[in-house]
Amino acid sequence: MIGRVRPAVSNLASYTPGKAAADVEDEHDISNAIKLASNENPWPPVPEVAAAIAAAVTGINRYADNSATDVREAIGGWLGLDPSHITVGCGSSGLLQQLFMAYVDPGDEVVFPYPSFEIYPVFSTLFDAVEVRTPLIDHTFDLDAVADAVTEKTKLIFLATPNNPTGTSISVDDVRVMLSKVRDDVIVVIDEAYREFNDPVFGDPVELQADHPNVVVTRTFSKAFGLAGLRSGYGVCHPDIIRELDKVRLAFSVSNLSQVGMLAAITHEDAAMEKVATLLDERQRCVDALSAAGVAMPPTHSNFIFIPTGDATSDIALAMEKDGIVTRPFPGIGLRVTIGTPEENDRWIESFLSAR
Ligand SMILES: Cc1ncc(COP(=O)(O)O)c(C=O)c1O
Structure with missing residues (x-):
């Protein structure tokens, strides 16, 4: 060693x-x-998106805009939100890591239903957090069990919807009920990596933020937009949370190619x-x-x-x-x-x- x-x-x-x-x-x-x-998406990205990324290659002697201002504005316009509510990450996994960096001290508790995305236990271990797993019922999250698992020490809750690996979804209405039972100093992360494949009947979790500013929604261009290799994620949350998340992101980790790819992907949605x-x-x-x-x-x-x-x-x-x-x-x-x-x-x- x-x-x-x-x-x-x-x-x-x-x-x-x-x-x-x-x-x-x-x-x-x-x-x-x-x-x-x-x-992964079995098909390459839309040709115009691939062309925009290719054309941007000659600019990579420069660092990217670390604030990704154009991308935040474009995503804000796309979603009908103020750009101050948008941040970006090196994939949505990067944002999940930033959430740990910003909120989790050794011994803090992190709650998530399991089986779910394998990165939650990995980051919990890496940050010396205590992971609290709640069981699924019929392959679907039991949100009562999640609310019951919250203690004084809970900092983060992760809910992937649709869930990886079960593919099941939870509704915004059910999350709202759960949130009413959870302290508002617990950050509740709704991981929507597969959002574009979901049934719209489950609702848009961003709507929860009006009443629950402790809700963070993470999304990605990796899956539906076919940009997995580019590492392009974004988050929607309260500007106070964004301020902390932006402090801990590895500088320039959302590369210039990634930013160009996101802008083009929105244009060619x-x-x-x-x-x-x-x-x-x-x-x-x-x-x-x-x-x-x-x-x-x-x-x-x-x-x-x-x-x-x-x-x-x-x-x-x-x-x-x-x-x-x-x-x-x-x-x-x-x-x-x-x-x-x-x-x-x-x-x-x-x-x-x-x-x-
Ligand atoms: C539930 C879930 N969240 C987040 C991610 C991360 O995606 P990316 O970092 O490529 O945005 C994945 C990838 O498999 C996932 O399954």
Whole structure:
């Protein structure tokens, strides 16, 4: 061991990203493997967005505008909000990290339903927080349990809707009831990474902020807009919270290319949403095929399907991997498969049905 690493870091398992398709091809001596493990958009960004990013490359001898003023104004205009309520992050994961940096001291409690996004326990460990996990009921958040888990020491609550990995959503009305039971000095983060795939019937959590300024909404251009590699996230919250979050963001971490990409993505939103509509059709086609074959699964409102395969999960994932399909297994719990292109979806459905 070189140096005296922090115990929080040495105790943390190294991050294991989803296997790359190329690794699986080498491992099983196959070709034509596909990765459906990271909830990425299967298609490249809208051509005009890609062109804007490419054109901005010659400017990267300069640091980006650290305040991302143009982007905040554009997002504010897009959402009908004052730009003082908008901030940006190096992906929405960057904003989640900033929330920990700004609000969590060692020993503070962080509450989240679990299973949920794997980064919440990772950051809790890294920041020496006490993580308080509440169980899901029928793969859906139990918001009473979340409210009950709050103590004097609670600093943050994380609610991902739609949730990763279950794909289930919670309604703004139900969150409002929960908020009425939670102290207003607890920051409640609504993580909407998959917002564009969600059913609008669940409502817009930004509306909660009028009565509950402790609500932070995080969103991203990674999924629906196909900009995962660019690291482009944004947050909507009270300017007082933004002031603290902006202090702790790594300077210039929202790069000039990322900022140009966000601006172009907003301008060309309609084209991206056409792709989203195709993905939603594909999602329905996959759900129908699985249901027709007797597979039970929670309703998905995201760009992936969660199949509760229980103890068979690892075996099924391995069998699918040998068919060249990389999924995201949660051993003992279930399998999460990202919706891909129509051809990819045909392949994974066929492979899953023969592997189960
Ligand atoms: C629930 C949830 N939140 C946030 C993110 C982070 O997305 P990004 O950092 O690319 O914006 C993800 C990515 O998988 C996610 O599943």
